[in-house]
Amino acid sequence: xxxxxxxxxxxxxxxxxxxxxxxxxxxxxxxxxxxxxxxxxxxxxxxxxxxxxxxxxxxxxxxxxxxxxxxxxxxxxxxxxxxxxxxxxxxxxxxxxxxxxxxxxxxxxxxxxxxxxxxxxxxxxxxxxxxxxxxxxxxxxxxxxxxxxxxxxxxxxxxxxxxxxxxxxxxxxxxxxxxxxxxxxxxxxxxxxxxxxxxxxxxxxxxxxxxxxxxxxxxxxxxxxxxxxxxxxxxxxxxxxxxxxxxxxxxxxxxxxxxxxxxxxxxxxxxxxxxxxxxxxxxxxxxxxxxxxxxxxxxxxxxxxxxxxxxxxxxxxxxxxxxxxxxxxxxxxxxxxxxxxxxxxxx
Amino acid sequence: xxxxxxxxxxxxxxxxxxxxxxxxxxxxxxxxxxxxxxxxxxxxxxxxxxxxxxxxxxxxxxxxxxxxxxxxxxxxxxxxxxxxxxxxxxxxxxxxxxxxxxxxxxxxxxxxxxxxxxxxxxxxxxxxxxxxxxxxxxxxxxxxxxxxxxxxxxxxxxxxxxxxxxxxxxxxxxxxxxxxxxxxxxxxxxxxxxxxxxxxxxxxxxxxxxxxxxxxxxxxxxxxxxxxxxxxxxxxxxxxxxxxxxxxxxxxxxxxxxxxxxxxxxxxxxxxxxxxxxxxxxxxxxxxxxxxxxxxxxxxxxxxxxxxxxxxxxxxxxxxxxxxxxxxxxxxxxxxxxxxxxxxxxx
Numbered sequence: 001x002x003x004x005x006x007x008x009x010x011x012x013x014x015x016x017x018x019x020x021x022x023x024x025x026x027x028x029x030x031x032x033x034x035x036x037x038x039x040x041x042x043x044x045x046x047x048x049x050x051x052x053x054x055x056x057x058x059x060x061x062x063x064x065x066x067x068x069x070x071x072x073x074x075x076x077x078x079x080x081x082x083x084x085x086x087x088x089x090x091x092x093x094x095x096x097x098x099x100x101x102x103x104x105x106x107x108x109x110x111x112x113x114x115x116x117x118x119x120x121x122x123x124x125x126x127x128x129x130x131x132x133x134x135x136x137x138x139x140x141x142x143x144x145x146x147x148x149x150x151x152x153x154x155x156x157x158x159x160x161x162x163x164x165x166x167x168x169x170x171x172x173x174x175x176x177x178x179x180x181x182x183x184x185x186x187x188x189x190x191x192x193x194x195x196x197x198x199x200x201x202x203x204x205x206x207x208x209x210x211x212x213x214x215x216x217x218x219x220x221x222x223x224x225x226x227x228x229x230x231x232x233x234x235x236x237x238x239x240x241x242x243x244x245x246x247x248x249x250x251x252x253x254x255x256x257x258x259x260x261x262x263x264x265x266x267x268x269x270x271x272x273x274x275x276x277x278x279x280x281x282x283x284x285x286x287x288x289x290x291x292x293x294x295x296x297x298x299x300x301x302x303x304x305x306x307x308x309x310x311x312x313x314x315x316x317x318x319x320x321x322x323x324x325x326x327x328x329x330x331x332x333x334x335x336x337x338x339x340x341x342x343x344x345x346x347x
Numbered sequence: 348x349x350x351x352x353x354x355x356x357x358x359x360x361x362x363x364x365x366x367x368x369x370x371x372x373x374x375x376x377x378x379x380x381x382x383x384x385x386x387x388x389x390x391x392x393x394x395x396x397x398x399x400x401x402x403x404x405x406x407x408x409x410x411x412x413x414x415x416x417x418x419x420x421x422x423x424x425x426x427x428x429x430x431x432x433x434x435x436x437x438x439x440x441x442x443x444x445x446x447x448x449x450x451x452x453x454x455x456x457x458x459x460x461x462x463x464x465x466x467x468x469x470x471x472x473x474x475x476x477x478x479x480x481x482x483x484x485x486x487x488x489x490x491x492x493x494x495x496x497x498x499x500x501x502x503x504x505x506x507x508x509x510x511x512x513x514x515x516x517x518x519x520x521x522x523x524x525x526x527x528x529x530x531x532x533x534x535x536x537x538x539x540x541x542x543x544x545x546x547x548x549x550x551x552x553x554x555x556x557x558x559x560x561x562x563x564x565x566x567x568x569x570x571x572x573x574x575x576x577x578x579x580x581x582x583x584x585x586x587x588x589x590x591x592x593x594x595x596x597x598x599x600x601x602x603x604x605x606x607x608x609x610x611x612x613x614x615x616x617x618x619x620x621x622x623x624x625x626x627x628x629x630x631x632x633x634x635x636x637x638x639x640x641x642x643x644x645x646x647x648x649x650x651x652x653x654x655x656x657x658x659x660x661x662x663x664x665x666x667x668x669x670x671x672x673x674x675x676x677x678x679x680x681x682x683x684x685x686x687x688x689x690x691x692x693x694x
Contacts, residue, residue, distance in 0.1 A: 016434060016459060016460070018460070018461040019437060019461070019488070021487045062677055064673060064674070064677065065677070087363060090366060091546060095466065098671070099446040099447070099671040099672070099673065100446070100466060100468065100669060100670065100671040101466045101669075102669065102670070102671050102673075102674050105549055105669035105682050105684075106669075106674070106679070106682055108548070108549035108682065109549050109550075109551050109682050111548075111549075112363060112548060113363070113365070113548055114365040114366070114545075114546035114547065114548050115546065115547070115548055115549045115684060116465075116467075116474065116478070116546055117465065117466045117467050117474070117669070117684075118463075118464065118465055118466065119442065119447060119448045119464045119465065119466045120464050121447065127463065127464070131463070131478065134481060134482060134485055134487055135481060137485065138481055138484065138485030138486075138487070139485075140368045140481055140485070141366070198461075199438060199461035199462065199463055200461065200462070201455070201458075201459060201460055201461050201462055202452055202455035202456050202458075202462045203456075204456050322447060322448075322449065322452035322453075322464070323447065323449070324445070324446040324447040324449050325446070326411060326446065326449075327411070327449050327453070330409055330411065330412070332453070335452050335453055335455065335456050337452075337462060337464075
């Protein structure tokens with residue numbers, strides 16, 4: 001078929017919104033664990049991040065080996081936190097930022113269980129929880145571990161430049177968070193429950209600057225949130241918290257504007273994980289980013305607040321910029337995606 | 348938790364086999380399309396590969412842009428082959444070999460539908476069909492497009508060396524197939540049906556040579572096939588065809604030996620996509636590899652034979668080597684995986 005025919009059909013296609021999956025038997029989050037880097041453990045969430053990395057454990061490892069080791073320990077401890085043993089886990093669903101998601105695949109060697117590898121850039125935690133929820137709600141498995149990781153030093157040298165070069169950071173840049181997170185989902189339990197999920201669509205608004213990913217991702221976040229609210233007949237004020245993954249300060253400002261153009265006014269209950277992660281003295285420009293950013297906040301602060309009864313209903317939406325360093329060099333724009341989940345206090 | 352505790356628990360854990368999912372409402376493959384490179388179109392399957400690439404269409408594109416463009420056209424044509432329009436597709440499930448699966452993510456921009464990005468290296472077609480089947484059988488979506496791609500020139504320069512260097516190929520190497528494939532799955536229809544799936548586990552037998560991936564993957568293939576046969580109470584001879592993804596000549600010989608050690612004798616009904624893809628004059632050493640290798644054979648030759656009634660029950664198992672070029676440089680061994688599916692003639 002000629003490519004012009006494809007172009008015509010795409011031009012004529014009515015724009016559709018992604019559908020939202022409502023879980024009949026909402027999976028319970030029965031265990032979780034987070035490890036963060038030193039910088040993250042000194043930021044605004046220091047009281048919620050209970051497991052900072054022990055730097056001396058990583059002296060002889062490469063950055064990539066360190067990221068993998070932290071992820072292994074996180075998955076293992078999340079399983080223990082769920083009061084389970086390794087044999088109780090039916091499948092591990094994981095992805096990360098490294099080429100060929102090697103942190104996840106290499107960590108998976110330790111767990112002797114079925115493995116589903118994902119790539120959704122910084123949207124991975126939401127993608128893995130959404131797939132894990134389908135696999136449980138659909139009756140295919142009983143217990144699923146969903147995990148992700150990111151690491152400042154591995155991401156910088158893969159996507160931008162080795163840290164040793166001391167390359168200046170642009171004003172719109174974000175700081176890749178060193179953090180790993182794992183949630184253990186179960187068909188039964190008494191933890192917080194995942195009640196619905198929306199798999200976003202790939203959206204590209206023509207931004208080509210790989211140092212401005214928050215703004216690049218804002219339209220994808222808007223598309224998914226508008227769909228999720230419309231599909232579930234809810235309004236932003238129906239949620240105690242709407243948390244986007246890592247749009248950063250500038251990206252979340254753009255996202256709020258885009259939502260307003262669509263007729264939705266986001267209020268005090270809206271926050272962005274990237275914007276929240278560091279304080280201004282930590283000099284991260286627009287804030288944090290990376291798979292571990294939203295994932296670590298979800299699995300510490302947010303789920304703590306749900307367990308405490310402060311939050312009853314949270315919409316978590318992780319966003320991802322689906323570029324690689326070669327596509328930027330070839331002048332391509334940045335396709336982005338956002339997946340959302342609703343997490344509620346279980347019975 | 349100390350790492351020694353993790354090591355102890357792993358050492359003491361009873362080895363388990365992956366479980367097999369049996370679909371209650373087996374999804375139908377209602378549309379499919381394959382595009383192959385020039386070399387592939389001149390090999391043993393030339394009569395089944397009806398859509399070789401038109402080289403002149405790609406003159407001004409980079410190799411990566413070319414791979415993405417072929418994948419777009421493949422997905423589009425598979426949807427048309429299913430007699431559907433773009434709006435009928437609920438979700439695209441896709442992955443590929445490129446860093447950050449950019450062929451899939453960039454192609455997804457064109458389809459204005461929910462997107463689930465996967466990474467399973469050369470196991471991707473089986474992974475995407477298995478996830479797509481869960482999403483349909485579980486009642487979450489009505490129509491899912493599952494796709495993958497690989498390209499000789501993009502893979503060579505990313506994983507090994509740019510072609511322009513003319514680097515010699517080792518005797519154990521395989522030739523990354525230039526091919527894209529897409530299957531459209533539907534909850535109803537009259538195409539071949541996917542009746543069961545096994546998500547494999549990550550297996551690493553200590554092979555570190557990135558030019559010997561067929562042998563590295565053979566133990567993962569053995570693990571998954573033994574689990575699938577045991578879980579479904581079937582024997583190898585119950586299948587008209589057992590097709591592994593791309594172990595190549597040497598890898599599939601090792602796989603046959605490993606299966607024999609486990610008590611299963613594979614006969615004439617066993618073939619490997621990598622071994623079959625090229626003839627000996629095409630000088631590919633151990634044969635083909637890449638996501639597109641098994642995927643293109645499945646979506647042409649195999650499904651043709653099922654539709655013709657020659658095959659009634661096929662076990663398709665795609666295998667993946669989960670390394671990247673940096674892990675090889677850091678001296679790591681190669682974790683591998685295999686996912687399997689049973690495809691049968693529908694009613």
